[in-house]
Amino acid sequence: MNGIINVYKEKGFTSHDVVAKLRGILHMKKIGHTGTLDPDAVGVLPVCIGKGTKLCGMITDWGKTYETVMLLGTVTDTLDISGNIIKSSEVNVTELEIMDVCESFVGEYEQVPPMYSAIKVGGKKLYELAREGKEIERKPRKVKIDSIRINDIDLDGKVKTVTMTVDCSKGTYIRSLCDDIGRKLGCGACMKELKRTRVGDFFIDDTLTLNQIAASVLKGEIGNFVKPVDEVFCEYPKAYSKKAFDILLHNGGKLEIGSLENCDFENVSEIEKIRLYDSLGVFTGIYRYEDGLLIPEKMFYESDN
Numbered sequence: 001m002n003g004i005i006n007v008y009k010e011k012g013f014t015s016h017d018v019v020a021k022l023r024g025i026l027h028m029k030k031i032g033h034t035g036t037l038d039p040d041a042v043g044v045l046p047v048c049i050g051k052g053t054k055l056c057g058m059i060t061d062w063g064k065t066y067e068t069v070m071l072l073g074t075v076t077d078t079l080d081i082s083g084n085i086i087k088s089s090e091v092n093v094t095e096l097e098i099m100d101v102c103e104s105f106v107g108e109y110e111q112v113p114p115m116y117s118a119i120k121v122g123g124k125k126l127y128e129l130a131r132e133g134k135e136i137e138r139k140p141r142k143v144k145i146d147s148i149r150i151n152d153i154d155l156d157g158k159v160k161t162v163t164m165t166v167d168c169s170k171g172t173y174i175r176s177l178c179d180d181i182g183r184k185l186g187c188g189a190c191m192k193e194l195k196r197t198r199v200g201d202f203f204i205d206d207t208l209t210l211n212q213i214a215a216s217v218l219k220g221e222i223g224n225f226v227k228p229v230d231e232v233f234c235e236y237p238k239a240y241s242k243k244a245f246d247i248l249l250h251n252g253g254k255l256e257i258g259s260l261e262n263c264d265f266e267n268v269s270e271i272e273k274i275r276l277y278d279s280l281g282v283f284t285g286i287y288r289y290e291d292g293l294l295i296p297e298k299m300f301y302e303s304d305n
Contacts, residue, residue: 002050003226008207009045025214034059043196051300052229062200065167070178072160075188079114079175091160091187095153101184102148110140144169230283237264238275246278250301255294
């Protein structure tokens with residue numbers, strides 16, 4: 001079984017926990033997740049299995065969408081409500097000020113990663129250093145906020161919150177974004193809730209919980225929920241190798257145009273990348289056209305022998 005399962009990560013599980021549990025459910029060792037999601041967060045976690053594990057790094061690079069609740073007037077050491085409160089402030093801001101400040105973060109900006117994160121420094125994860133009571137200087141990293149949509153602003157209750165949907169690039173920490181917005185508002189803020197609703201073309205409406213995956217395995221229906229590797233590249237046209245060139249293709253060799261048949265295109269020089277299948281229709285990899293030859297970009301073929 002090879003491909004991607006769109007898992008709904010439940011609260012309390014780490015991304016590593018999900019992978020460990022799936023190894024037991026699917027009776028497979030070759031499984032990898034596509035980027036960490038905080039234990040208290042829920043939502044979309046694409047998990048790659050079999051040959052699909054070669055996609056892990058690529059999917060990690062895809063854009064993401066989050067729904068988050070930001071708590072105003074509270075600053076914590078972890079930048080979310082799971083941490084220790086280090087500052088509490090009165091909240092004297094208007095809805096218009098909140099909307100203007102949130103909008104000011106749309107676009108590229110330099111974001112400092114939180115100490116409580118899985119980023120490694122000197123071979124140690126930042127959260128490990130933080131738990132030892134250490135805080136080190138973190139270099140800001142350029143991230144991109146594609147949009148921030150305000151869903152609700154509650155300034156009337158004892159707890160003052162802002163609920164928003166954020167479309168962003170890889171490497172964006174929503175906890176840090178909430179903290180940065182709070183600093184700019186002057187009252188401080190931290191993340192109260194987080195739900196990831198999209199990773200690339202994987203959406204929350206199509207997710208399965210670990211229990212649902214286990215049930216589908218017992219029913220023999222799990223194959224219906226595994227997205228094949230080649231479907232990730234459905235925007236690329238496809239072609240097949242002639243039987244005489246299958247071995248060269250399987251070994252990731254460079255190919256001449258004449259080695260192809262049943263192509264989805266007329267002029268390969270006008271195409272950036274193509275999906276290549278062998279003569280039996282087995283997906284082998286992504287190739288690009290360069291100087292009259294097809295060059296392997298990413299190979300997925302593995303011999304059964």
